[in-house]
Amino acid sequence: MRVGKLEKDIVAGAPLMRLDEDESCVALGLMSGTSMDGIDAAVMEADGVARFEVLGHFHRPYEEETRDLIRRACADARAAHEAGTLTNRWQRPGCLMEADEALTKVHIDFAREVMAEMEKRGHKVRLLGMHGHTVLHAPEKGITIQLADGDEVAQQVGETVIWDMRAHDMEHGGQGAPLAPAWHMALAQRLPMRPVMFVNIGGVANVTWIGEEGEDPHAFDAGPGNALMDDLVREKTGAPFDRDGALAAKGVVNEDALRALLAQAPLHAAPPRSFDRHAFDASPVADLPPEDALATLCRFTAKAIAQTVEWLPRPPETWVVTGGGRHNRTLMAMLAEEVPQGAVVPAEVMELNGDHMEAEAWAWLAVRALKRLPITWPSTTGVDRPRSGGVFTWPRFAPPMEKGV
């Protein structure tokens, strides 16, 4: 494999991480989703083409203080964006620098802990794929900002980190999202049903449709995920989310509010499309009793996901649901009612891990990126042609004993 011009950029010290075409490595994926619940980690041995073995899953919840800081960073990023002063992804207005540093530190601590644990289990992590935390995603302006500094993580953990994986796609006409489809395609190789749909319900909901061999996958953001419901529950009760959808189950859907929610423009845009956590407005339910407001938001979320069939070649035969939203029983029941056909099942029914699929995706994407294989396609992000991506950072000063320098 040719590493290309990046090879020349290395300052000194550590041997370059490289993989031959058919070689595997142990990779760690780190994902901090828009729900701000914490960082998910997954470790796999993979060749990025077809072979993979998932070796471990881990989660580190954020301290309330960190969560608050991220929330403020999202608000500051949005304010700067709306004021027109945020023009590139390296700017850190307001408290973004503080949040960047805090998130970098949590990523380093967590990565070290996971790597030490994996080493005890006999697996040496050689590559990290890091998502960071999105504080702004504005594909129409070509800007997406993920906090946590992959360069610093590489220096501190002493292994190669591939990060900032959305930017290259956006520079070439893509939405920079969704990125998990590359991994869904690998997983689908082990599933018999076609077409199969992966539905990830995180802060935002996104779908990946996979048809028969030779058909392009289709992937795009569906609409809101848990974000609107989480915000409402937090405001009304102080709880971080509506556990199991219990409150929503007690409410009655308000049809007028539902119509107003469903009329929002982003839902009617054809793919490729990707949404910021704040792309949707929950004000139509603002004056309803909390249970009714939640029931209405739940129905809205389910309908938005089911309506994605409008842009697909054929309705899926099976809807495999991942992400925290699959724990919301009311939402799952409503989704089953709304889909035109096919079964709606949580990922576990397919023996997949629904809480860590995105972290797994980042490990897989890192291996693919290292081999310069495509991670996005015209039919997943709208990018001009299949593209690889990611910013690569090698540790400049590797721990001497480990590297044998």
Ligand SMILES: Nc1ncnc2c1ncn2[C@@H]1O[C@H](COP(=O)(O)OP(=O)(O)O)[C@@H](O)[C@H]1O
């Ligand atoms: N038991 C549960 N009942 C209802 N919702 C849940 C439950 N567990 C998690 N969630 C929802 O899942 C969200 C976290 O999902 P996750 O997939 O991690 O999203 P993200 O990728 O955006 O971080 C929580 O904010 C919450 O809304």
Ligand SMILES: [Mg+2]
């Ligand atoms: Mg999460």
